[in-house]
Every structure is written in C-alpha cells, then in structure tokens.
Amino acid sequence: xxxxxxxxxxxxxxxxxxxxxxxxxxxxxxxxxxxxxxxxxxxxxxxxxxxxxxxxxxxxxxxxxxxxxxxxxxxxxxxxxxxxxxxxxxxxxxxxxxxxxxxxxxxxxxxxxxxxxxxxxxxxxxxxxxxxxxxxxxxxxxxxxxxxxxxxxxxxxxxxxxxxxxxxxxxxxxxxxxxxxxxxxxxxxxxxxxxxxxxxxxxxxxxxxxxxxxxxxxxxxxxxxxxxxxxxxxxxxxxxxxxxxxxxxxxxxxxxxxxxxxxxxxxxxxxxxxxxxxxxxxxxxxxxxxxxxxxxxxxxxxxxxxxxxxxxxxxxxxxxxxxxxxxxxxxxxxxxxxxxxxxxxxxxxxxxxxxxxxxxxxxxxxxxxxxxxxxxxxxxxxxxxxxxxxxxxxxxxxxxxxxxxxxxxxxxxxxxxxxxxxx
Numbered sequence: 001x002x003x004x005x006x007x008x009x010x011x012x013x014x015x016x017x018x019x020x021x022x023x024x025x026x027x028x029x030x031x032x033x034x035x036x037x038x039x040x041x042x043x044x045x046x047x048x049x050x051x052x053x054x055x056x057x058x059x060x061x062x063x064x065x066x067x068x069x070x071x072x073x074x075x076x077x078x079x080x081x082x083x084x085x086x087x088x089x090x091x092x093x094x095x096x097x098x099x100x101x102x103x104x105x106x107x108x109x110x111x112x113x114x115x116x117x118x119x120x121x122x123x124x125x126x127x128x129x130x131x132x133x134x135x136x137x138x139x140x141x142x143x144x145x146x147x148x149x150x151x152x153x154x155x156x157x158x159x160x161x162x163x164x165x166x167x168x169x170x171x172x173x174x175x176x177x178x179x180x181x182x183x184x185x186x187x188x189x190x191x192x193x194x195x196x197x198x199x200x201x202x203x204x205x206x207x208x209x210x211x212x213x214x215x216x217x218x219x220x221x222x223x224x225x226x227x228x229x230x231x232x233x234x235x236x237x238x239x240x241x242x243x244x245x246x247x248x249x250x251x252x253x254x255x256x257x258x259x260x261x262x263x264x265x266x267x268x269x270x271x272x273x274x275x276x277x278x279x280x281x282x283x284x285x286x287x288x289x290x291x292x293x294x295x296x297x298x299x300x301x302x303x304x305x306x307x308x309x310x311x312x313x314x315x316x317x318x319x320x321x322x323x324x325x326x327x328x329x330x331x332x333x334x335x336x337x338x339x340x341x342x343x344x345x346x347x348x349x350x351x352x353x354x355x356x357x358x359x360x361x362x363x364x365x366x367x368x369x370x371x372x373x374x375x376x377x378x379x380x381x382x383x384x385x386x387x388x389x390x391x392x393x394x395x396x397x398x399x400x401x402x403x404x405x406x407x408x409x410x411x412x413x414x415x416x417x418x419x420x421x422x423x
Contacts, residue, residue: 002205006177008132009078009099013241014208019256022049023250029059036069043077054081060092087118096126100132106143123173132175139182140379158194181214183334184380185229186325198348208240217333218247224323227282247335248412269301289324328362335367
C-alpha cells in the first residue's frame with residue numbers, strides 16, 4: 001500500500017509519520033497585527049500548522065503580510081488559506097502566498113464541469129509553486145448532484161471527495177490532504193472509514209487524512225465530541241493531522257489535541273485535570289459506543305490524584321453518551337469555532353444561548369458565525385442562530401430561514417420563543 005506524503009512548507013503530513021497538530025485563527029485576516037499575535041501564540045503553544053480565513057483578494061494580500069512578519073521573527077509554521085467559493089482567490093493564495101490552500105471544489109461553481117475546470121487550473125498553480133492542497137468536504141455541504149444519488153450521508157461524502165481526488169490524480173497532483181468533517185460524531189467517523197477503505201480498495205494508495213469534528217462547540221461537550229470522533233479513528237490507525245475545533249481561544253485547541261494524541265500511548269483513566277479526564281474517557285469509550293456497544297460501564301480513575309467522585313462520574317458519563325449519540329440529557333450545541341468571517345462575539349453568544357436553552361433536552365441548536373458555515377454545515381441542527389451581517393441574525397428551523405435580519409440583542413429570546421412554540 002502506497003502512503004502519500006503531503007508537504008506544506010517545512011511540515012510533512014502522512015506517510016506513517018507523526019501526527020501534525022493544527023488550528024485556525026479567529027481573527028479578521030485583514031487585521032494583520034492581531035493575526036500575527038494570534039499566530040505567535042499558537043506557535044508558542046505548539047501548533048504545527050495555522051489556517052486563516054481568506055475569502056477575498058484583500059485577504060490574500062494580508063496573508064502574505066502576516067507570513068512575512070512571522071518569518072521575520074523566525075516563525076515558519078506553515079500557513080493555510082481557507083477559501084470558499086472563489087477559485088480565483090484560491091489560485092492567488094496558492095501562487096507563492098500560502099503554504100497550503102483549503103478548498104471544497106464543489107463550491108467553485110454549481111456547474112460541475114466548470115468546477116472541474118477551475119480545480120484543474122488551481123492544481124497547475126499548486127504544482128508551479130509547490131503549494132499543498134486540502135480538499136475538505138463537510139456534512140451538509142454536498143451539492144444536489146451527489147445528494148440526489150447517495151443523499152447527505154457518509155457514503156455520499158466519500159463518493160464526492162473520491163471524485164475530486166481522481167481529478168487530482170488525472171492531473172498528476174498528489175500533494176494534498178483530505179477531510180470529511182461533521183458535527184455528528186457517528187457521521188464523521190463513518191465518512192472517514194468509507195474514505196479510508198475506498199482509497200485502499202480503489203486506488204491502492206492512502207492520502208493523508210485531516211481529522212476533526214466540525215462545529216464541536218465549547219467546554220466539556222466540545223472536548224468530548226472531538227475525543228470521541230477523532231479518537232475513534234486514531235484507534236484504527238486512521239488520521240495524519242488533527243484539529244480540535246472549539247468555540248474558544250484557538251490556543252486552547254492545542255492542549256486538547258496533545259492530550260488526545262497522548263492517549264494513543266497511555267489510555268489509563270488517571271488524569272491531571274477534569275479536561276484531561278474528559279479527553280481520556282472519550283478516547284477510551286467513544287469508539288465502542290459509536291459501534292453500538294454496551295453503555296452500562298462505570299467510569300473510574302482519578303483527577304489530580306483523587307478518586308473520581310460518583311457525581312463527577314455520572315456527569316461525565318452523560319456528556320460522553322451524548323457526544324456518542326447514545327443518550328441526550330441536555331440540548332445539543334453545534335457551534336463553529338469562529339474565524340475572520342464572524343462579525344459578532346460568538347463565544348459570548350454561545351454562552352448566552354446555552355444558558356437560555358440547555359433545558360431543552362435532545363434539541364440540537366446551531367450557533368454559526370456566518371452564512372458560509374450556516375445553512376449547510378449545521379446539517380444536524382433542529383434550530384440555528386446564524387450571523388447575517390453586522391448586528392443582524394437569521395434564525396433557522398432545520399435548513400429553512402424562518403426569521404431574518406433580527407437585531408442581535410433580540411435574537412436569543414426569539415430563538416427560545418421559536419423552540420417553545422414547537423414543543
């Protein structure tokens with residue numbers, strides 16, 4: 001079996017090498033100084049690859065300035081341009097600015113043939129400049145051409161990305177990683193398992209896989225979702241780079257990712273902190289729960305040298321069972337980690353939404369920063385709070401907008417009223 005290595009700047013991904021830890025800035029990329037400071041903090045924390053939102057040509061220019069500033073300080077952590085919809089922006093970023101570009105080629109055009117042509121053009125630029133590529137498809141972002149045949153399913157996700165992968169191979173391009181993220185841990189794990197087998201069986205080669213539970217949220221539940229989803233795949237030897245997605249300071253993601261990777265060598269249930277215990281519990285029990293295994297286990301072990309109390313064990317077990325989609329005792333939150341496209345303080349809004357809605361057990365609520373990660377990627381949500389512009393919010397029921405352009409100060413109470421009306 002041939003194992004492909006993806007080279008982005010001075011970092012190699014895949015080929016059986018060490019697993020690379022990465023994150024994404026939540027700054028406005030046009031704010032070069034703030035972005036540089038956050039990149040410095042991430043690099044100091046041990047982040048090995050940093051992604052920044054790059055939605056337009058002005059952001060491409062800013063990304064070049066950020067890279068220059070970091071290199072002047074001796075920080076050579078590879079920078080990834082996160083591009084949506086515009087192939088011209090992806091091409092500009094790939095032309096000597098970014099070390100790697102992240103795209104979903106299906107967003108380049110609704111016309112599949114046009115999207116294919118734009119991808120081929122981008123591949124040539126990536127070859128010319130030695131730029132790496134990540135093709136990333138998220139649950140909920142599949143086009144009608146795919147969903148009409150396979151539905152918005154793990155298999156549909158796999159078949160969609162395999163089609164783009166074949167285009168890359170037909171154009172003699174292999175410097176890439178692949179990702180199939182979802183906020184639903186079961187969907188996420190199944191999608192990657194399908195892709196891993198498809199690469200083995202159909203291609204006889206394994207491209208590096210970027211693992212992540214997208215829109216995992218924050219706090220204990222966000223950490224548990226990532227531990228369950230990413231951990232279940234790492235246990236199978238699947239995964240070459242990871243990003244723990246939290247709606248918090250992105251620096252927090254690095255420590256959690258390191259804890260998760262440490263579980264591959266030491267899966268004892270003795271932890272230095274509650275945070276570490278949650279990661280260990282998700283890693284140890286998540287895969288069995290996702291596979292339908294028994295859920296009558298008792299959590300044991302210690303936190304900071306003291307035995308786990310019965311109350312802590314029950315609380316963490318509830319969080320674990322919900323992350324593994326087995327039992328819902330609270331509302332479920334799907335929240336993007338925020339980036340330069342977000343025009344409001346998503347961390348404080350998520351806390352406000354949680355406080356107002358946690359009593360709605362089993363209800364899935366999405367809090368999304370912008371329209372890019374809104375209607376599509378909150379595929380599993382029953383209700384959605386999506387940033388629509390400065391000071392404006394649109395509320396969704398499923399994927400249908402039901403209240404538009406609501407002043408932000410009224411949005412949480414209107415969301416609660418919408419949920420209560422349906423109960």
